[in-house]
Amino acid sequence: MADTILRRGANASVLAQAIINTVIDLALPIVTAYKDVVGSLELDILTKPDIKHTSELYITTTEIEMIRSSVSPILNIVKSLRDKKNDKVDTPPSTSPGGAPHVRDDDDNSESKVKISAVALTYLRDAEDHIILITESLDSMRKSCTNMIDLIFNTISAYQNESIKQLTFVTIVFLPLGFLTAYFTVPFTDFADEKHSQKFYWGITIPVVVVVVLFLARNILTWYYRRMVQRRFLVRSRKANARSE
Template sequence: MTPLRPNWHPGQEPGLDPSKPNGGRPHTPDLNEACQITVVDFSEDNIDVHDFDNAGLIDFMAKPQDSWIKCRWINVNGLSWDVIQALGQHKKLHRLAIEDLTNINNRTKADWYTDHTYMVMTLQKLVHLHDHEGKEFDMDDKYSVEANPNHRGGRFSRAIHNMFSKSARKNEYGDKQRKASTVSAIAPQNGFVTGHTDGIATAPIQKLRTLQRYHGGANQERMAYMELHSPLTGKGLAVSAEQVSIFLTADNTVISFFQSSADDVELPILNRLATPDTILRRSCDASMIVQAIIDAIIDLAIPVTNEYQNVIGDLELDVLTEPSIKHTTALYVVTSEIAAMRGFISPIVNLINALKDHKSAGVIAGGRSDMQNPASPAGLKISPMAQTYLGDVEDHIILMTESLDQMRRSCDNMIDLIFNTISAYQNESMKQLTVVTIVFLPMSFLTGYFGMNLHTFTSLDHGEPFFWSIAIPVALVVIMFCMKDMLKWWFMKVIQRRGISRSRKGRLSREAQARRNR
């Protein structure tokens, strides 16, 4: 835990108090970056959107909230202690929630407090990789005929070129490691890769942490190897992962923290809020904003599932047509990534159930029990509308997890098929070698017998036909003796198959006769 929590020490006071310098710790939390902050204030009749930097948000929080505002959404892209401290003081966020917010590897959960709740989950999305110069990276580009302006030739030459291109892709994909230029294009810098979100035309190039880097631990060599041999990397793609934290307060305010992908969630929600007749705008419900954020996070994970299905389909064709032991490396990497993705997606179902089942405010606040500090009548609640739409998100998650489970089983079955096929080929080769050895064993013995250097060997005076008159009967007897079990099994199989065929023909004939009689 030391690399993830550099200022943590055993036995220290739990949580971070935003009202104290450095959160009550000897050192300032190691979070300092320029955040992109959007504040959305809206009611049924009006909406106001503000964009701030760190200092601008702190000044804005000092101003009183206008009376016409029914709901407020504060979306923060980036983690910085000054922003976290300002929002924590302004909304009196719990110190345990503040500490969980500053730690970037938490389990998916929902913690309830008197006047707010803290939710944390993992966002996963499909991204297109870029090299260090910002150019989109795709391995297929260097094999494309159309991408080469100097290429000339007819249909036959293009077919030959494509054939060798497929072979080159296959060799680079499974037979050897990527070239040095390829490694340079996808190599993470300080644990991050550059890329843009798949399927969003206006997505900016971002610094992202891959799925392997997010949950891989401290073993950097393992994570680099897994990234290099991932089938998605061969297509210029990767799966990024980051922690998302959401606060829902009793005064109808939502505060969301993203590490780098806030735009992917914020823009579609802003478009919905800008339209007066949408449910999100008309409800003026903070819990519906939470539902929209969770729904957008799940929607971003759907293309990842679809791309894994395409990758597994390609691997399945390769395994069925030309199984190789080298396919197991790609299958293992895919299985590892699918298992990690399922481990992040599946717990969101429990979070949604916790939101749907919640009827009143939490029972713990500031270290006092609920009997000592009862929830106010205006305590935190999840609206019935939000509970209904959260059920739809839950259905999407269940379908996604079932698809991931099916893909994991397919990968396991393909690995078993590869080893079974290779074993069958080896057994067949051994069988052929055994038959050849049995056939030539008698003649090898007789050849050695007649080839002995003896002074008087009358059998050599009879000529070559005499050798074959002895060798052939001896060979047949040896073959019959050594292969008696195999021959017995073959005769029994022939007899059984004939009996089954005869019985089937008789049954079909009787059924046809019965139909004619009717």
């Protein structure tokens, strides 16, 4: 068997901090995995926001809250063990007036029997730093998910307002066109355009429709192009950061 501090020292406090460190080490990959999940959702939301992302963010936030509630008691345990005072352990027993030693009650003196070694205190400080880092990361991810949910609703609301504006513009433009169409459909006795075939009608209608659609959808096309460029830039920057780390 390997010769370790646990085997050489035979100290209960060192064993306790080893168990706590093991729990913390197992929690670190979980936090890293959730960072990747939140980062992927953030990339999708910034480039292609959708109302469906809110359900994924809600589930992720709930899971992060559950992990946070499971990790918080460990921080309290580490703080209580680190702040434990050992000066009560070596106090001699008091004597009664008759000279007989006074026996203390175990229930009243249970805390004084806990002794934390210097080695355990050193490792507990390191464990406290790690657990604080984990809790702060979880809180940061939870806030990010909440902010992304607000961003989704604000973005969708802005898109709806833009769509209403475009529909209003189309209505304003095509109201006089509808009036002109109704006017020229009145049966005249002599109307020169009636001599042309349907190709003449489609030759005028298709270019007009294409120009109108491109003009009205110019903001959407520009936004889509910018989102594609931003998405490629973000993916490349994340890959570069991952390689540098």
